[in-house]
Structure formats: C-alpha cells, structure tokens
C-alpha cells in the first residue's frame with residue numbers, strides 16, 4: 658500500500674510499504690479521510706518525546722473495516738467507523754484512578770505506531786465507533802478532534818448562563834465555541850487575528866468576534882486558549898473575570914513559558930486548567946456529530962490526495978488552506 662512515512666525528523670517519503678495485518682483483537686481500516694493536526698507537525702519536526710521513527714503519522718481518521726483479527730466480534734467487515742486512536746495500559750496509577758489519558762504507557766495510532774496517512778491502518782477493534790452513512794468520511798474524521806474538545810469543555814465545569822471567550826478561531830477554537838454554546842453559555846466571544854476565520858465563527862452563530870482581546874475590552878467567567886501561543890495564553894489569562902477559569906487547551910512548545918499574575922490567581926481566585934487528549938469523550942463526540950449539534954462543514958475544504966501531502970502540510974503550517982481544517986484522503 659502507499660503510505661507517507663517520516664523517515665527521520667524533517668524527512669518525509671511517500672512510497673510503498675507492507676499492508677497491515679490485524680492482530681487477534683484488531684481491525685484493518687481502509688482510510689476514508691484523515692485530518693492533519695498540529696501534533697503531526699510536531700512529529701515531522703522531531704518535537705514529540707513519544708515518537709520513534711520511521712513513523713507513518715495520522716490519528717484523526719475514519720474509514721471502512723476491510724479485515725479483522727480472529728477474536729474480533731465487532732465491527733463487521735464493510736462497517737464505516739471512526740477510531741479513538743489512544744490506548745492505555747490499564748495498570749499505571751493514572752489508569753487505575755480514572756485518568757487514563759495521563760497513562761504513563763500511553764500509545765496512539767499515528768503517534769507511537771503506524772497511522773492513517775496511508776491507504777490502510779490497523780487499530781484495536783475496541784476503539785472503533787460506528788458512524789452512519791449520513792456523515793461523510795471527512796465529517797467522521799472530525800470526531801477525534803471533537804472528542805478532545807468535549808474533554809476540554811468538561812474541564813471548565815458549569816457554563817450555563819456564563820460569559821465565555823475562546824482565543825483562537827482555528828479548528829479547535831471553533832469546535833470548543835460550538836460546544837460552549839450548546840452547553841448554554843450566554844455569550845461565546847471569539848478572537849483571532851485572521852478575519853476569514855472570524856467569518857466562519859459568525860456563520861456558526863458565535864460572537865462577538867474580534868481580532869484581539871484588547872478590542873473586546875471585557876472580562877469573562879470562562880476563557881479557553883485554543884492557540885498554544887504564549888502571548889495569546891497571557892492575553893487569555895488577562896481576560897478572565899474574578900472567580901473565573903482559564904482552560905489552556907492549545908498545544909504549546911514544550912519549552913514555552915508564560916507570564917501570569919500570581920496576585921490575580923490569589924486575589925481573584927482564578928483557576929487555570931489543562932486538558933489532554935481524549936477521556937471517555939469519544940462516544941459523546943460521535944453523538945454530537947450524528948445529531949448535528951456540532952457543525953463541521955464550514956471548517957472543511959476539499960481534502961488533499963496523499964500525493965499532494967506537501968501542499969497539505971504547507972496549508973496547515975500557513976493557516977491558509979482550502980478550509981480551516983486540512984485533511985488528506987488517501
């Protein structure tokens with residue numbers, strides 16, 4: 658089969674590799690669509706401590722089951738699925754205390770093992786979720802990022818009737834904004850320096866929209882940083898109202914540092930939280946997508962074929978692709 662391999666950091670190669678064969682409890686999926694994520698760029702740049710090379714990246718995927726191990730009872734051959742790429746050991750202290758997303762022996766399709774920038778990928782059958790024919794392969798490939806957003810909004814607690822702000826109107830910001838609105842926030846303000854993204858935010862019913870937090874000139878009970886950019890995290894913190902919460906959702910560089918006011922954390926009782934990947938949130942994301950409670954169509958452009966991976970990566974890095982979310986359809 659054809660696959661895109663990171664031979665070593667910075668070196669990509671599109672070529673023939675051996676077809677995956679399923680282990681007893683695994684399925685092989687013919688990939689329909691796979692999102693390009695910031696994590697993939699970190700893997701290509703050699704900035705992920707989890708990766709070992711050579712590696713085929715790609716963890717935000719959907720497709721059709723084409724082979725099954727002999728212990729698999731479901732899904733059936735031909736079933737359309739989305740896959741939770743994360744697996745956990747079940748035995749470390751985090752797994753045993755209900756926080757498996759913090760597992761010390763965490764592994765993931767496309768991060769620690771072969772991923773879905775390929776014609777076929779294998780995954781644990783237990784991680785497969787059925788998707789209906791009503792969803793396109795591209796929509797179904799958005800379930801994984803949505804499941805991360807679901808965990809994120811669970812971290813901020815009660816939202817009903819609150820004033821909320823999302824910093825960054827990229828894929829994750831627009832998913833989180835829609836979830837905050839669905840959870841009953843009275844206001845979901847959103848800021849981004851790129852006006853085409855704010856147009857999408859407006860079309861999704863989010864707002865007020867602004868190019869910066871200074872322009873909004875207001876304080877919010879819940880603020881989410883969906884950029885991972887240190888300056889944006891600082892601006893997000895400064896926009897938190899007394900008693901409010903900042904969720905640091907965007908993936909920053911490992912070595913990045915930010916300046917926060919410890920006096921404000923003390924005096925204004927501000928909570929700063931994180932949210933890592935997926936935890937009991939994948940099934941919720943499937944339902945939200947199937948029910949149309951989250952609309953991803955305005956975020957999507959036509960996917961790039963695998964051969965045009967360079968164009969896809971350039972689009973992802975520049976933030977000026979065919980859609981807000983860049984996807985590859987192998």
Ligand SMILES: [Zn+2]
Nearest residue numbers: 694695696717
């Ligand atoms: Zn991702």
Ligand SMILES: [Zn+2]
Nearest residue numbers: 746749752760
């Ligand atoms: Zn574990």
